[in-house]
Amino acid sequence: MPKFKPRTICFLNSNRPWGGGEKFNHDFALLCRDAGLTVHVVANTGSVLAQRLRGQPGLTLHEIRLGNLSFLNPFKLLALRSLFRKERIDTLVMALPADLKAGGLAARWAGVPRIVYRRGIAVPVRDTALNRLLYGRILHRLIVNSLDTKRCVLSANGKLIPEDRIRLVYNGFDVKAYDALPDEPLVTRRGQEIIIGNAGRLTPQKGQRYLLEAARRLKDRGLEFRLLIAGTGESENELKAEAVRLGVDDVTEFLGFVEEMKRFHASLDIFALSSLWEGFGYVLAEAMASERPVAAFAVSSNPEVVEQESTGLLAPPGDATALADALETLARDPALRADMGRKGRERLLERFDTRNVLAQFLKALE
Numbered sequence: 001m002p003k004f005k006p007r008t009i010c011f012l013n014s015n016r017p018w019g020g021g022e023k024f025n026h027d028f029a030l031l032c033r034d035a036g037l038t039v040h041v042v043a044n045t046g047s048v049l050a051q052r053l054r055g056q057p058g059l060t061l062h063e064i065r066l067g068n069l070s071f072l073n074p075f076k077l078l079a080l081r082s083l084f085r086k087e088r089i090d091t092l093v094m095a096l097p098a099d100l101k102a103g104g105l106a107a108r109w110a111g112v113p114r115i116v117y118r119r120g121i122a123v124p125v126r127d128t129a130l131n132r133l134l135y136g137r138i139l140h141r142l143i144v145n146s147l148d149t150k151r152c153v154l155s156a157n158g159k160l161i162p163e164d165r166i167r168l169v170y171n172g173f174d175v176k177a178y179d180a181l182p183d184e185p186l187v188t189r190r191g192q193e194i195i196i197g198n199a200g201r202l203t204p205q206k207g208q209r210y211l212l213e214a215a216r217r218l219k220d221r222g223l224e225f226r227l228l229i230a231g232t233g234e235s236e237n238e239l240k241a242e243a244v245r246l247g248v249d250d251v252t253e254f255l256g257f258v259e260e261m262k263r264f265h266a267s268l269d270i271f272a273l274s275s276l277w278e279g280f281g282y283v284l285a286e287a288m289a290s291e292r293p294v295a296a297f298a299v300s301s302n303p304e305v306v307e308q309e310s311t312g313l314l315a316p317p318g319d320a321t322a323l324a325d326a327l328e329t330l331a332r333d334p335a336l337r338a339d340m341g342r343k344g345r346e347r348l349l350e351r352f353d354t355r356n357v358l359a360q361f362l363k364a365l366e
Contacts, residue, residue, distance in 0.1 A: 004114060006091040006365045010084065011038040011096055012103040014066035018048040019201070020282050021095040021120050023170060024145075026052055026293065028093075031358045033058045034300040040081070040087055042066075042103075045348075046352065060087070061348040071101035081092035091365055093118055101130070104138040114365060118143040119153055120171070122300040123289070123365060127157040135161040142166045143364055145280040146301030165363035170304075172357030174283035175349060178308040185291075187228060187253075194225040194331040198273065199258065199266040199283045202233030204287040207274035207297070210214060213320035214272075214327060221324075223331055226251050230258040263289035267336060270330045276317060288348040291341035311344035 009032055013025045026049060033039045039059040042049035044066050053061050063082060070076040084107055091114040092107045100117050107115045117139050125131055142161050144150040154160055189195060200206040208229060215227050243249040258264050271287035273296035284305050287294055294304050294312030306312040313329060315322035330337050335351050
């Protein structure tokens, strides 16, 4: 059989907020465009992804109202099928379970030659009849962004999808574009304080409460520091109340949504990721690009991104004391921070720079 080469690719993402999956779709749509492919993007009406791609030259944006139950709506499936056929899509890439249902079924109905699901979240896939159909008979490729994600996908059913259809492609990070961004610190340092930063949605998954507990321990140990937490989410009021309860509200600042992440990392001495699970933490890549050492929990893909005792320090999941120990070790040793920051950037360039990852992504589609 002739080797399959993608020519007209469509990225489908119905999520309204912005997150790692949306950043993947945004960045790889632009990279595929620059690589000479014809690129279409289907995004939810009014979504952040649509806003950021609207007006981008060299790609076609389609805004469609989609939801979790769109796969049960024959009119939505028909609209997607018609779009895929009209635009002669030969490769469909999806990144959400809801999109796999609606987009996957519509693409198979339209006869799209290559249907791809990029799984970026390390959560087990339930062993249901629908999932067995989608993974076993609809998908041509499953792309995972870490070995841990692959393990989770297959944890409930090791035969959910044949092994030869799975490809590992780490999340790409555009170091060149990141380096071009302004790097003036977002926050001014006070005296000799050590600035620790965390960024992510304010949700239980991101584990900021453990970071607040670690801050309480650091304060008890006499460390002069400030904790910056960037992000918004449903746990915001709860976390602010917890900071008051623990008596660390005087050294903790909730910054809300931060657009200029390079300026945020430029303000820090240490980046702390307290997530209880991750698919692939873009914020880790941003910290490494800024040559900031990392303290995080050894969960999900974190050990694949952060090299223990080389580019950062990893603590047992949910152990606030161990996280505080890691932060204190880095806070009290500026030479160690500098060394780990330098090695982190070297590792990022070698393993995760988008120029290298794009080649892996296109090869995975073939």
